Amino acid sequence: MTQAPAATRSSRRRHDREIIALAVPAFGALVAEPLFVMVDSAIVGHLGTPQLAGLGIAAALLMTAVSVFVFLAYATTAAVARRVGAGDLSAAIRQGMDGIWLALLLGVAVVAVVLPAAPWLVDAFGASDTAAPHAITYLRISSFGIPAMLVVMAATGVLRGLQDTRTPLYVAIGGFAANAALNLGLVYGAGLGIAGSAWGTVIAQCAMAAVYLVVVIRGARPLFIPLFTSDPAVKDTLLPALLVVAVTQPIAGVVFVLDGVLMGAGDGPYLAGAMLITLAVFAPIALLVPAFGGGLTALWWAMALMMTVRMATLWLRTRSGRWIVTGATR
Numbered sequence: 001m002t003q004a005p006a007a008t009r010s011s012r013r014r015h016d017r018e019i020i021a022l023a024v025p026a027f028g029a030l031v032a033e034p035l036f037v038m039v040d041s042a043i044v045g046h047l048g049t050p051q052l053a054g055l056g057i058a059a060a061l062l063m064t065a066v067s068v069f070v071f072l073a074y075a076t077t078a079a080v081a082r083r084v085g086a087g088d089l090s091a092a093i094r095q096g097m098d099g100i101w102l103a104l105l106l107g108v109a110v111v112a113v114v115l116p117a118a119p120w121l122v123d124a125f126g127a128s129d130t131a132a133p134h135a136i137t138y139l140r141i142s143s144f145g146i147p148a149m150l151v152v153m154a155a156t157g158v159l160r161g162l163q164d165t166r167t168p169l170y171v172a173i174g175g176f177a178a179n180a181a182l183n184l185g186l187v188y189g190a191g192l193g194i195a196g197s198a199w200g201t202v203i204a205q206c207a208m209a210a211v212y213l214v215v216v217i218r219g220a221r222p223l224f225i226p227l228f229t230s231d232p233a234v235k236d237t238l239l240p241a242l243l244v245v246a247v248t249q250p251i252a253g254v255v256f257v258l259d260g261v262l263m264g265a266g267d268g269p270y271l272a273g274a275m276l277i278t279l280a281v282f283a284p285i286a287l288l289v290p291a292f293g294g295g296l297t298a299l300w301w302a303m304a305l306m307m308t309v310r311m312a313t314l315w316l317r318t319r320s321g322r323w324i325v326t327g328a329t330r
Contacts (some may be wrong), residue, residue, distance in 0.1 A: 036179050037063070037202070040197050043183045051194045054134025057125045062142055065110055066149050073105050073157040080161025096158030096216060103154035107147025111207040134194050141198035148202070148209035155212035162256040171211050179204035191298075217243060244300040253309045258314035274313035280305040 014209070037059050045052045046267035076099035116123070122135040156168045178279030182203055262271055286302045288294075317323055 020072060032240075035176050036201060039176070039180045040183060040201060042186050043130045044194055044197050047187070050128075050130040052135075053128065053131035055138055055194060055197070057122055057127050057131065057135040058138035058142060060140055061121055062146070065114070065146065066153075069103070069106055069153065070097060072106075072150055072154040073160075075099070076154050076157030077160040080158050081163075084161060084163070085123055091160065093158075093216070096154070096161065098218065099154040099157060100151055100213070103150035104147055107150040110146050110150075111143050114146070115140055118143075138194050138198045141195055142201060145205040146204035148205040151203065152211040152212055154157065155216050156211070156283055158216055159212075160256045167215055173210050174211070175204050175208040178207060214243075217246070239298040244297060244304055248300075248304040248307055251304070251311050255307055255310045255314060258311070258318055262314065262317060262323055265323050265325065267317070270317055270323065274310070274317070278306055278309045281309050 001176065041055060042061070044055045046276060076096060079095045079099070080092045083089070083095055106243065118136045118139045120130075124133050125135075127135050152171075159165070159167050179201055182200030183197050186192050186200045187194075188196075190196055192199065259271070282302060282305065286299065289298045289302060
């Protein structure tokens, strides 16, 4: 048998090392979610048998719901990898961002279904009378983490497609540690019982999703910043400011909706007064930004504060009901 040339053997060894370098971290990230459930079970199990049974039922329902959307990870990985292989990194990132948006929308839809249907779902799994209340509590609270779980799936797919399996591993390890600490603190320290376990997991999942979004958005900046400038210094200044703008958009969305409601109700005097309050909070902070050496990002954080104050004043007004007037005139 002819022996392969030394160069070929060296190439094969290098290829094997590259495969292992990708596969081992990927495996570690895959086992993160089952480890979350194990930690929750270990902590909740000491509360009592009904609580543990309730957790088991709720966890099975959650894992089933999330497993339905596993295509978010696999389809995104393939789509991104193909475009990377074609040398079109911008298209790869765009494909990945599309997957993340889809994950977020699907997650919100699942939450809308699970919240009202939780008692029926738990009953369908044959929960006992003692376990059912705990299962419903855990399921309803944990459902708020489903959008984050699906975003993590899609973002993991993006990074795998970009041949980055280490970041998912690091995020999984951090999420696992945070989940364990939060569960212990909320279940026993705060005395929240099984609800504390659910909230701890939701917080850890949301934190993981946030880390992924930061990583992917950093990659997405060939996509939009070059449209405005080619100056590297301007790009470095612009990116953090755009991230603040992105974070503020959900708040801005609420403000725009409530603005429209109160405008349509003819509640102009209140809106004018609320804007004066907002200006009184925003103006001093905005003026202090340059005085203390703040830049564009700091100014946008001040803008984010302004939108938060606006949201608070509008929300308080809509909650009061005093804006509601029947008839043709106020």
